Amino acid sequence: MTDLDGALLLDVGGGPGYFREAFEARGATYVALDADVGELAGRGDPDARTIIGSGTALPVADGVLDVCYSSNVLEHVDRPWVMAEEMLRATRPGGTVFLSWTVWWGPWGGHETAPWHYLGGTYARRRYARRHGREPKNRFGESLYAVTVADGLRWLERQQGGEVVAVFPRYLPRWAWWVLRIPVLREVVTWNLVIVLRRRAEKV
Structure with missing residues (x-):
């Protein structure tokens, strides 16, 4: 990991x-954002540098972040690519966006309902409720x-704000x-996909 001295x-x-x-x-300088107050308090009282907010409407001005990071969150968002675009928007030109998520067709795609998600997410959810x-x-x-x-990969092709630095299966x-x-x-073997982007400079 590179030096992040002074990075927001x-x-x-x-x-x-x-x-x-x-x-x-x-x-x-680390700031955490989450929409779930319960998650924010998962380790006791939230740190002072904690924000309650939505990933699809980041309460952050354009281009103020040096690094915008998200790990294993995208699959929990109803508009995942809106969140990805928001992360790009909030990152300064030359800054880094790191995005990774548990892919649906991987063995852990259904999280605690796996492997039954292979028969459909709704079925897996109902089965879990019946059993537990x-x-x-x-x-x-x-x-x-x-x-x-x-x-x-489709989002990467259509997005305009970031230069692709790396795309790889995380594990x-x-x-x-x-x-x-x-x-x-790729859908089965890639348990978790990582995308790293460098925010492009704004066109003059």
Whole structure:
């Protein structure tokens, strides 16, 4: 990881700040944002640099962030690519956007309802409720959505704000990037997809 001394970093969907110590150790000013107050208090009282807000409408001015980071959140957002565009908007030219998510057709795509999500998210949710007598935390259609590798690659092609730095399966060796070229295989083998962008300079 590179030095982040003095960088202003927003962790979108960061909950109570699980990555706070790691980023602050590199010199970043870390701010966590989450829409769920319960998640923000997951480690006790929220830190002072914590924001309650939506990833699809970031309460941040244009181009103020050095790094906009989001890990394992996109699949919980009903408009994931609106959130991705918001992250680009809030990042300064030359700044970094890091976005990763658990892909739907991977073995863990249904989260605690896996592997039954392969038979449909609604079926998996209902099955979980029957077996456990309660709804899963990650409820398909409400707090869990089918976000695929193909969705991410299509968004990359149409987005205009970022220069692609890297796209790779998070939990596979870097040499395994080639799996992203094979449509069906990539959806199953890519448990988690990472996209890293550098914010383009605004056109004059």
